[in-house]
Each structure stands twice: as structure tokens, then as C-alpha cells.
Amino acid sequence: MIETPVRFKSTADIETFSRSLRDRTDSTTKLVRVCIGTGCAAKGSRRLYELFCEAVKQSDLDVRVEAKCVGCHGFCERGPIVVVEPGEILYQRVEEPDVAEIFRETVLGGRVVQRLLYEDPDTGKRAEKADEIPFYNVQKRIVLGGNGRYNPTKITDYITEGGYSALAKVLSSMLPEDVISEVELSELRGRGGGGFPTGRKWRSCRAAKGFPKYVICNGDEGDPGAFMDRSIMEGNPHSVIEGMLIGAYAIGSEQGYIYVRNEYPLAVEHLRMAISQAQEMGLLGRNILGSSFSFDIKINRGGGAFVCGESTALMASLEGRTGEPRAKYIHTVESGFRGKPTNLNNVETWANVPHIINKGGEWFAGIGTEKSKGTKVFSLVGKVVNTGLVEVPMGITLRQVIDEIGGGVRDGKGFKAVQTGGPSGGCIPSEHLDARVDFDELTKLGSMMGSGGMIVMDEDTCMVRVARYFTEFLQKESCGKCTPCREGLSQMLYILDRITDGEGQVGDVERLESLAKLLESTALCALGKTAANPVISTIRYFRDEYDAHILERHCPAKECRGLFRYEIDADACKGCGICLKNCPVGAISGENKVPHTIDQEKCTLCGACWEKCPFTAVLKV
């Protein structure tokens, strides 16, 4: 909580308060920032924070030390992350026994603990600061800039670094029309996947007839493999609130909603605290900063339905109904939530707004490509060395993201494909790795940028299984209202099951393509319309895998059980007999110290031998 209750009565109050906070900050204070984003917290970072707090309490009172918990830094692969100031020394993979050493050596002694620094896997060079690490220095962290610096549960941190100054600027010197013009100038496009020009959306909503008008933040990030919005909501909730305030002012709305996915409890908690603190300080509520503008925000948690990320389904859910989308022949900016003009934007879209106001639309439009401006946050996950969250300017190539930031494919395996755009997107193979990432380029290749999920797949991944995975996901998440999505996805899944079980029939690929076309043309909502993308893009680039499954009953990636064999490499086999002992059907034979063999007739393909062999002499063929 804030020590001295403050309530801002005018726009000048914020600047004064912010300055006073900055003046109060003692530059000689040493600071330890511990990441408590979900990823690091899962590895015990909260305990690290507690230990640092204890160390601070017991330390010499001559040296001022503060321990602070902060939001996700993005380098999840290397968590838990701890940063020490001054010097911005970044420690990775910190464990409980390390706390005492860090405190003694770095915090008090000003010395660096080498072994906890990031080490470049190729050169062996150790990096002290974040910007010495390729993972970070290729990034341009605008939206994520606050993560890792502010304590998300303290509004004063946000204000000290200039937070809510964009709101002050808007309320003191801009008309709603000016705000919309600035956002139009920036050419910001929706970050949730649709990519609709934000300024145009705000303008239509402002012009729509009807009262009251609503502003909604879509925090129902459901794409598997995506956690960008989670990190923004957890690590910098005020950026979203400030964005919504500015948008509401521009559109003429007094009530906003943030719809957060049920599976993000920390995000809900941090947003609740942020809203409550903003209300206390008069930044939410009536007559904000002494103006005639009033606005407040409610939080709703989802009930567990991916389809509620679709805007009309989200609004239905907010109305206390089942999350079923409806036709969009009449747009939601005209008639949305409760039949009133509603402006819905994604978390990341809202978080960009304060920066656009502060630095100008022209500044924003100076980053990115011709039709896709600004930066985009991606979750880079899967078979890549550095998994985590990255923010890069639009137009960077896939190769740069995966190799320079991601460190390439892990375990020395070959790159096969990168899946982008979640279940609405597709897989992109190596020949297109130099494609520039933005709204339009990836769509031309049969995928889409979507909300920012990037899943790297290696040579051991069966692309037909990937298609089956996404189809099953969508079939389970389909609301079931319209025929093509409900029935069509089931029929597609039935065919894909056949193929991965080794019972594919000639013509199955054509059947899948025909169903895909039907879904795209007749489904009611975007979930159904794009549901066949994973199947179509894998057919486009990996047709040979489908053919192998169907015509040869063989899985080239050796993932589909029953569609590949196990064989023992006679050169590698030491004849230790472990596989023989573990085989449940006695299919392996061989004398001690002599290379063993597998009787293919008896083998049930259980894989036990492959798992147990200590010499990796069992091969999948």
C-alpha cells in the first residue's frame, strides 16, 4: 500500500508527485530485483525474494538496501532472474544457496559472482548486463520495458518512472479528436491477432450512436504457447489501465471491463490491486484529475473457454451467458456489449497507447514495416535454446528471432518448422525463415502472426501429429453452435486419427482439404473460419509426411506409434542386456557383450528399450 494516501486533483499533481518520488529515491541505495512472474515463481523465486528481504533486514544499517519483486523479464529459460543495482548485474538460474553469496559479494561488496552470469554458449563470454546478452540486445522492449523494473503491486513505482503522465497530457491538453488522430498517425494495429487499425476502430466507436459506450480489454489469451498478455497483466498492469483511460476518453466511455482468463490468477490479483490503488489516487472514478472525465474498470474472470477470446463471445460471457459468438454483420463498435457501442482491444494494444501519446504517433510509425508499425511481443517457445518472451520491431526476420535471440534449435537438432499464430495459424518451414515477421508477410505464407505465439519444432516432430493436435484442441474448444465447426472439425479429427494410427486412406488429404474449404467459407466466427489453417499449412509444406503415413504406413519423424520400427545399432550396442531385460514380450535376443537384435515380428513398439538403453544404441527407423 502507499505510505501517505495521495489523491490527485489535477494533472499537475501527478508531475509534482512523480518528481517528489524521484527526488526521494536515494541513488546510493542498492537494489535487488527478483522476478516473480509465473515462470520464475514456479522455480521458487518467491522464496528467493523472501530470503533477500531477510538478508536486507539483518544487514548493516550503513548500507541502504531494498529488495523488490518485479514482473517477467522474459528470459524464462534462465529463470529465476535476479538483477542487482547499481550496475544492472543480471544473474540467472539463481537458487536458494546463492542468495547469501549474491548479497555478500555483489550487493554489499560490489563484486560480481561470475558463475551466476549468463555465459554465451559459443564464445564462453560472460555477460554482466542484460544488453550484453544477444537474447536482450536484439530486442526493442517498449511494451515490456517496465517489466523487471517496476514492482507491479506498487503504483508509485509506475508513477516514478513517468506512469500516468500520458493520461495527464491527454486530460490537460488534448481533445478526444486529437487523441484519435494521434493513434491513427501511429498506424497501430490490434495485437490480438486480427490486426485491425486501432485508430479507425476508435473513430467508428466514437461516431456510433448509442449510450453508454463501453471499453473492453481482452485478456483471454488462449493460444497454447502464448503468454505475452499474461506477462503484461502481471508485470505492468498500470500500462493497460492507462491505455484504457486514454481510449475511453477518446471514445466517450465511462465504463470499462478487463476480461481475464480464469487460468491467470496472478494477473487477476495484480490487476485488482492496480485498479484499487488507481481508484484511491483518483486516477479512476469520477472527475479524474479534476477534469469532467469519469471512468472506472471492472474485472471479470473467464470461466474456462478458449472461444471467449472472440470478441462477441467475450461480450456474451460478460453478459452472463454462454460464450457463443454471433454474426458480425453489425459490428460491435455499433452494437456490442448489451447492444451498445463497444470498443474491444487486446492487452498489448492497450499497453502501447501511453507510449504513443508520450512520444507521438510519428515516433511509433517510424518503427516497423510499411503496413505494420511498432513492436510486437512474441512468446518464443518449443525446441529452441532460449525460450521466453521477446519484443522486437515488426519486420525482423524469423531467422533473427529464432537464431539470434533464441539461440537456435536446442540439443543440436535440425530445424523443421515454426508454428505461428496459435490454432488459427500455420507452420512455416526452413525455406521461409527469412520472411519478415509482420501482419501480412506470414499470412502470404499460409500462417499468420496472430497474437504472437512462436513454437519452434525440430526434426523429431511429426507434422501430421501437430495438425491433429490443433484440430483436437479446436474441436474441444468449439462452442458447438454452428454446423461446419462442430461437425467439420470432428470429421477432420476422425480422418487425422486414421492417418496417425496408420489407417489412412487414399484421398484423405483431399477430404481434409475439402473440409477445410467448407469451414473457411461457412463457419460463423473466426475460430471456425481459421480452424483448418494448421492442417492446410502442414499439407502445403509437408505433404510428403502425409503421403508417407497414408501410402507407406510410415512416420518419417518417428513419432506416431506403430508407424516406425526400433532397431539396434550393432556398432553402438555394448551387449549390456538392459533392453532385453526390459522388453515385455521378449523380442530382444543376444549374448552378453554381443550386439543384440530385435525380433520385429514380436516387437509391440512399446519403446521401453529405446528409453532404457544407456548407449543410445536403439534407433527409431
Next chain:
Amino acid sequence: MPTVTIDGHKVRVKKDATILDAANKAGIWIPTLCYHPAVSNDASCRLCMVELDRGEWRQLVTACNYPVRHDIIVYVSSERARQARRGVMELLLARAPESEELKSLAERMGVKETPYPKVTESQRNCILCGLCVQVCEEIIGRAAIGFAGRGVDRTVASPFRQASEDCIGCGACAAICPVGTIKIRVHEDQQEVEISPFKSRAKLLVCERCGVPIASAQVSEEALGKVKIDCEEFRERLRFCPKCRRSQTAARLRAATDNKENSELAAGQDLT
């Protein structure tokens, strides 16, 4: 009033009328399933797909709920629209393989069979159009049934899948069901009507004169509740089926005429 050019025919419709309204006016048939003029609809069956001319491209839209706001050009018989409708019908045929109504609708569309394997689940032959749910909520005002579950597990059911306390056994759901899945079963021996598959049962009013079932007791009460007249004769008449009521009325009229004749006769005799 905007003009809709539909397969070359021009018709004028009121603003916010639908493409389906325009097609009806032009005499062009578009197959529908989940649409019914008496209740609101969501265009969920996706059968009535038509192509809308957007200048550089054509958009497939559902005719039953696309609002006409200015002059538009629509293609019902284009290849793409036909293919879309055929595809949807093929999926539906796999979903409701035993429905005669669906098969004849398919025939009318020129779809003879489906390439898809039949769907097997507990509620066969329901195409989830939602008309039964809508009529029960909007027209009858009872909302005794609703959707339950999601995706492929979506079904129409009464709460907790038990016989609904709100059902009055009126059979409106059975009447509106376009594929003949909902059935009214009369159990004469128990004097009950059952709405299948919702398991709800209602007591039947039976004609006191001939024993034929009339309507469910609750429907009768609901109807009485909506009528302002409350007289004994009215309540008496309700105990009989329409046929018997007519016979009774005829008998009464005959008796009245006879009496009149008799009294006139009697009066006439006096005069002479």
C-alpha cells in the same frame, strides 16, 4: 427502400429486412433449417449461405440474418454458394441420418447422400438448431429446455438432465422441430403425455364423454390463466374434447329450437 438484386431479379425491401426476405419476395427458394419467422435466430445451421457481391470479391453470408441497409447484389445459384450449402447439408446428413424431413430437404437441394461417416452420440438426429429452445423461451415463456455442454458434447436438455419442472407438455418444441427428432408420445393407460427425448411428462386432460386425450392439464390451466372470462359454463366445456363439445352444443341448440317451436306452437294454439 434499398434494392436487392438477387440472381438477376430486382426487389425492393424495407431497410434492415434480410436477404431471405428479399428472396421470398422474388420467389427464389433458399433452403433453411434453424430459421423460423416466429422466433429469433442465430443463423447457426449455416445452410442458407449465399454470395454477396463486394465489388472486388464475393463474401459468403447467411441469408436469414444478413440485414439489407443499402442496394446489394446477391447470388444464390452461383457455384460457390451451391457448394457451400451442399457441404453443410452433407455434414447435417451425417449428424441426423434417420430424419426423413432432412432427407427430403436434401433431395430438394439436389443432395442425395453424404460422404461422411455417421456421427454416433447419445442425441442422434438433433441438429442443434435451437428452435425448440427458442420457442419454449420466447413464445411459451417457460424455458424448460436449453443448451447444455459445449462443442461436440452440446445437446439440448432440461436442467440436470432430469424431467423439467417447468415443462407444461404443450408440444410446441415437437411442432417446431425441423427434423422430427422431438416427439410427443401419448401414454393412454397412464393418461400422460411425454415429450421425448426430454423425459418430461404431464398429466393429460381426457374427454369425460369419449375418453380421447385433449391437452395437458397444465396447458389447459395456462390457457385459462390468459382468458378473462371466468364462468362456470366455460369451465364445464373444457372437460370435453372439441368433437364432443360440438355435439353438446348441437344438442343444446336443438333443444332450444325445439322448446321455442313448442312454446310457439303452444302460443299459436292459444291464439286460434
Next chain:
Amino acid sequence: MAKENELVEQIIDRYAADTGMLIPMMQDIQAECGYLPADQLRSLASRLDVPLSRIYAVATFYTSFRLAPKGLHDVTLCMGTVCYLKGAPKICEAISKEFRVEPGGTTRDRLFSLQAVNCVGACALAPVMIVDEKYYDGVTPESAVEVLRSLRPAEEPETKESAS
């Protein structure tokens, strides 16, 4: 009976009887009771003047709602793309086989309820299993079963568990 109505009354007051907040109301009931008891839902329907069929539709649409009591512990398995690729289905199979429970269900002895969700956003830790808000990273079929076995209270020589 009076106590149960009290809960619904409290919750309705909390949200000023706004039917738009039906889902948060139901979430609160579930937080209190551990699941959504039928009579609570009936009370809610009658007090809010919302058809019971609509409340039932909402209760069965969203996966976070349970219409049956849940287990002592909450076990969540992530089935997001990355966890899936790293073997989550095998882990699920192993748990189902050992404890005779399917995702969405509860073990017969009500020890734990199993849920399979799509991506908890901790992809660097794949495969992920969450037990009562504690995250277990890099689990295998064996390690997952071990963790769940250890949920059983220590002093259990022969109890009803052995029947399962």
C-alpha cells in the same frame, strides 16, 4: 436450507443482483462449496428471475465449473503445445491408469480432482503439472505418479484406498 439460501443472498447482494455478473456469482458459489450444488443453482435462478435452463447452460459450458464435488487436492496437467510435444499425454495416461480417474473427474476416494488445461503459460518448464498451486516442472509419467501418491496421508496401512 436456510444457510444455503443465505449464501446465494450474500452473493447476489455482492453483485447488486446484476444478471450480467452471473458467471462471477457462480464462481463465488463454487469457491465456497467446492462445486456447484444443484439446489444453490435453483436458488440463484429463482432469486435472479433467470430461467434455470440458462444457468445450467452456463454451468455446463465453461470448463472451470464443476457440478460434482471435487477432490481434496487440485491436480492440473498442462496440455499446451509445448507440453504436449514433450509427452504430456503419456503422463495423463499414467495418472489415469494408476488412480482410475479421467481429466475432469475426481478419484473415487476424493483424494484429488484431475483437470487437463490448455497452456498455463509456463512453457519453459514443460511438461508441467500443478498440484494445489504448486508447479512441478519437467515431470515424467513416473515422477507425476510419485508426487500424487505422496498426497495420501502417511498413516494408511489398510484403508478404503486399498479398495481402489
